[in-house]
Structures are given as structure tokens and as C-alpha cells.
Amino acid sequence: MSGNILGGLGSGLAYAGGDAFLMLPDRGPNATxxxxxxxxxxxxxNRFHSFRFQLGPSSTGLPFTVKETLEATTLLWSPTPLTYKGEAPALNAAGRFYFNGRSDQFDAAEGSTNPDNARFDPExxxxxxxxxxxxxxxxxxxxLYQFDRATGQRLKSFALPSKFAASHLSSKGEAEIAGNDSGRVANKGMEGLAITPDGKTLVGIMQSPLxxxxxxxxxxxxxxxxxxxxGATHEYAYGLNNTGTAEKPKYAGISEIVAVNDHQFLVDERDxxxxxxxGEPVFKKLFLxxxxxxxxxxxxxxxEALAGKTVTKTVxxxxxxALKAGGxxxxxxxxxxxGVTFGPDVTLNGGVTHTLWIASDNDFLSTIDGKPNPNSIYVFGFSDADLPGYVPQVLAQ
Structure with missing residues (x-):
């Protein structure tokens, strides 16, 4: 089948101006x-999808309905060779080496942050x-990589502090966790990414503690x-709320971060x-x-060293x-x-309303146990009073 078919959506969601949005799958089908x-x-x-989401009148009782149009699927690649195990991707060509979701596509002699590893789990x-x-x-x-939006070519790799890297790599997550006492935990690396409204600073957040x-x-x-x-970096500590107890800890996690302005952010923390x-969903909150x-x-x-050093947070x-209240x-x-992103302003009841778009990831499974399991996108409206200091990203059109 075609290498760039539509597949997977909701690990990442980004507003691109006008009615344009980008949606990002993760490393590929792995739920079965x-x-x-x-x-x-x-x-x-690995890929991202370019969509148009157009708001129109609704007959459902909600203010709008959304019509979605897929415009392109862009595969991600490097102009320099990558490390593969076994056969290389069939679409590879001279000067074009595609990133791969498989967990065994790495150089065992190098650490996890080696930019020449082909394995990539975008979030x-x-x-x-x-x-x-x-x-x-x-x-x-x-x-943290930068890609050309039109072609999918990797343009730049950002070097993160060495403390985030795992030294001993394995294609199996459990073995990789057991083999390292420092660095990111396997499959719980940099889950969320924000960019400040001026476009000058990236802000990443780990899914789990190092x-x-x-x-x-x-x-x-x-x-x-x-x-x-x-390329200069700074680090801050975020204190998790959904941690359970010492006797029965919960494996709490972070899924996304999005910029409100140059110093305030929304963080998606969920069960x-x-x-x-x-199970019944209980804890899925956006913290400011x-x-x-x-x-x-x-x-x-x-x-112990991070205790007392956490950023301030409020729900x-x-x-x-909110979803229950919305039906x-x-x-x-x-x-x-x-996936969390701010979107375009809309006119509602004679005034301007800001929009916040939230997407779900279904792990490439459209049904589970015979029940529908679609990717879902929810749009919330908010005012300046709801989120004082909100500054939309400046995007070239």
C-alpha cells in the first residue's frame, strides 16, 4: 500500500493559521x-497530516459544526543516512532516509539521543x-527536531542536556527501563511541545519523571x-497531582503543553x-x-532536590x-x-470568542471490542476573562 496513507491522528495537534491545522500520529500501529x-x-x-477545519452552522444545538478536509500527508525524512536494523524502508533513496516507528532502529554503540537513529516516536x-x-x-x-513543512525533510536537531538520554538501549521497553538508572523512561520521553507566541522558544515537557x-x-x-x-536550555519542575499513594501509586502522565503567552502554559495531565x-475516566485536566x-x-x-521547586499551577x-456538560x-x-492547541477566533452571539481544540489518539484502532473508537476533536470557547494574558501565536499566512 502507499507509504503515505492517512493513518493515526491525535498524538499532536497544531494550529497553522486560517482554517489550517496539522495532526500528528505517533510511532505507528502498536496496540495489538x-x-x-x-x-x-x-x-x-513517521508522518504528519495537513487538514482544513471549517466551521459552519449546526443543527445539533451546539454553536457550530466542523467540516474536515485532508489536504496532505507528509512523510518525515533525513537527508543524511540513519541507522536501521534489517532492511531499510522501501521508499529510501539517495539523500532521503525515512524515520521509522520500530523500536529496534538504533545504533547500540550510541546513546538514545543520537540523531542518526532511525527510530522516532513523534508526540x-x-x-x-x-x-x-x-x-x-x-x-x-x-x-526535538525541525522539519520542512512542505517536504518533510529534517532541517535541524536540538541538543538536549545529557541527563535526558538513556545509555543502554533495547528494542523492548521493559529491558531498557531495567538497564538504565538515569535518563528518560522508555516510552515516556518528551510527550508535549509548545512554542511561545513570538516563535522564539520551544517548551517541551516529559511524560514521566526521569x-x-x-x-x-x-x-x-x-x-x-x-x-x-x-540552543540554550533551561529546566523547570512540574509537580504531578494524579500520583495516588505510596502504597498504590498511579502512573500519572503528561500528554501536552501549549503556550498561553511567553511565560504561562496549559499542561494536559490525565489518567x-x-x-x-x-475504566471510568476521572482525572483529565488542563492546568495553567x-x-x-x-x-x-x-x-x-x-x-528530594526538586521538592519545593515546582512551578505554580491552577486548574x-x-x-x-466539561465533556459531560457538553453532552x-x-x-x-x-x-x-x-493533542491541545489554540485555534482561530470565532464570532459568537455578536462577540469574539477564542477557541481551544483538543484531540484524542485512538492508537490506530477504529473499534475496540466491537465498539467505535474514533479519533475525536473537541472545540471549547473561552473569553479574555477566562484566560487573562492569552496571546495567540503570530503565524505568517
Whole structure:
């Protein structure tokens, strides 16, 4: 089949100006048994999709209906060779080497942040201010890459501090976790990505605490800011709310971060319950955080050292409550609400309303146990009073 068919959507969602949006799948189909030696990940071409979402009149009782149009699917590739295990992707050609979802596509002699590894698990996507490129965050490295929006060619790799890298790599997540006492936890790398409204700074957030900070049972996740022009980084600590107890810890996680302005951000923190996973969804919230005046924790290591250094946070949106209030039944609320972006302003009741778009990832499974499991997109309206200080990203048209 074609290498660039529509497949997977909701791991990342980015507004691109006008009625344009970009949607990002993760590393490929892996929710059903395929090959346990590679964490059931298939040999998949990493990609993003370009959509038009046009708002129109609705007969459902909601203010608008949305018509979606797929415009393009763009595969991601490197102009320099990448490390593959076994056969290389069939679409490879001279000067064009495609990134791959499989977990075994790495050089065992190098650490996880080696930019020449072919394995790539994209999770967050944002558009550059000039509209010509996209930034993508990843869980395997973790990586931060810049790609040409039109062609999918990798333009730049951003070097992250060495503390984020895992030294001993494996194609199986459990083995990789057991083999490292520092660096990102396998499959829980840089899950979320924001870009400040001026387009100058990337802000990534890890899904889970680093191994040296306590791993998946610990309460503090790192945020990394990256100056796009200079590459300089700073780190901040985010305190998780959904951690359970010492006797019965919850594997809480972060799915996304989006910029409100140059120092405030919304962070998507959620549980693992809901459509696609089972159980009743309870904890899926967007927290408003502020990096202004927050402690830089770049030189600190360990949960005890990070305690008391976390950024301020308040609940902005309880997504479970809001979706129920909007008529979504509990059984239909997705487990993986992973894509968050601000969208275009709309005219509603004679005034201007800002929009917040939220997308779910269905792990490439359109049905589970015979029940529909679609990718879903929810659009919320808010005012300046709801979110003082909101500054939309400046995007070239």
C-alpha cells in the first residue's frame, strides 16, 4: 500500500493559521500484538497530516459544526543516512532516509539521543512563526527536531542536556527501563511541545519523571525550554497531582503543553481511563502554569532536590466535567486526550470568542471490542476573562 496513507491522528495537534491545522500520529500501529521483540511496533513511516477545519452552522444545538478536509500527508525524512536494523524502508533513496516507528532502529554503540537513529516516536508538533517548518518532539530520544513543512525533510536537531538520554538501549521497553538508572523512561520521553507566541522558544515537557528523579512512581516531571536560535536550555519542575499513594501509586502522565503567552502554559495531565482503555475516566485536566519567577532546576537531580521547586499551577479546565456538560457520555470520553492547541477566533452571539481544540489518539484502532473508537476533536470557547494574558501565536499566512 502507499507509504503515505492517512493513518493515526491525535498524538499532536497544531494550529497553522486560517482554517489550517496539522495532526500528528505517533510511532505507528502498536496496540495489538505484532512482534514482542519490538514492543509490537510495526515498520512505519513517521508522518504528519495537513487538514482544513471549517466551521459552519449546526443543527445539533451546539454553536457550530466542523467540516474536515485532508489536504496532505507528509512523510518525515533525513537527508543524511540513519541507522536501521534489517532492511531499510522501501521508499529510501539517495539523500532521503525515512524515520521509522520500530523500536529496534538504533545504533547500540550510541546513546538514545543520537540523531542518526532511525527510530522516532513523534508526540508533539508546533508550527514555526514563518509557517515554513514544524517542530516535533519525541519519546525515544528524547528528540526535538525541525522539519520542512512542505517536504518533510529534517532541517535541524536540538541538543538536549545529557541527563535526558538513556545509555543502554533495547528494542523492548521493559529491558531498557531495567538497564538504565538515569535518563528518560522508555516510552515516556518528551510527550508535549509548545512554542511561545513570538516563535522564539520551544517548551517541551516529559511524560514521566526521569529515572534519576524517581521514574514513573515519582511526582516531578521536567519542563525544558530551548532557545530556537541559540540552543540554550533551561529546566523547570512540574509537580504531578494524579500520583495516588505510596502504597498504590498511579502512573500519572503528561500528554501536552501549549503556550498561553511567553511565560504561562496549559499542561494536559490525565489518567489512563476511558474509551480505548476501559475504566471510568476521572482525572483529565488542563492546568495553567507559570514559569515566571520559577526556579531553574537544571543543576538539580532527584525527587528530594526538586521538592519545593515546582512551578505554580491552577486548574483551567476539567475536561471530564466539561465533556459531560457538553453532552458526551462517560463511556465515550477517550482515554488518550493528547493533542491541545489554540485555534482561530470565532464570532459568537455578536462577540469574539477564542477557541481551544483538543484531540484524542485512538492508537490506530477504529473499534475496540466491537465498539467505535474514533479519533475525536473537541472545540471549547473561552473569553479574555477566562484566560487573562492569552496571546495567540503570530503565524505568517
Amino acid at each position: 500484538p505484532y512482534d514482542v521483540s519490538v514492543d509490537n511496533a510495526t515498520r512505519y513511516y 508533539g508538533i508546533r508550527v514555526s512563526g514563518d509557517g515554513k517548518s514544524v517542530f516535533v518532539s519525541d519519546e525515544y530520544g528524547p528528540y 529515572a534519576q528523579d524517581g521514574g514513573t512512581r515519582a511526582p516531578y516531571v521536567r519542563i525544558v525550554t530551548v532557545d530556537i536560535a541559540r 489512563g481511563k476511558g474509551r480505548g482503555a476501559g 502554569i507559570d514559569l515566571k519567577g520559577a526556579a531553574d532546576v537544571s543543576d538539580l537531580s532527584g525527587a 483551567f479546565l476539567d475536561m471530564v466535567a 458526551v457520555v462517560t463511556d465515550a470520553i477517550p482515554e488518550k486526550i493528547e
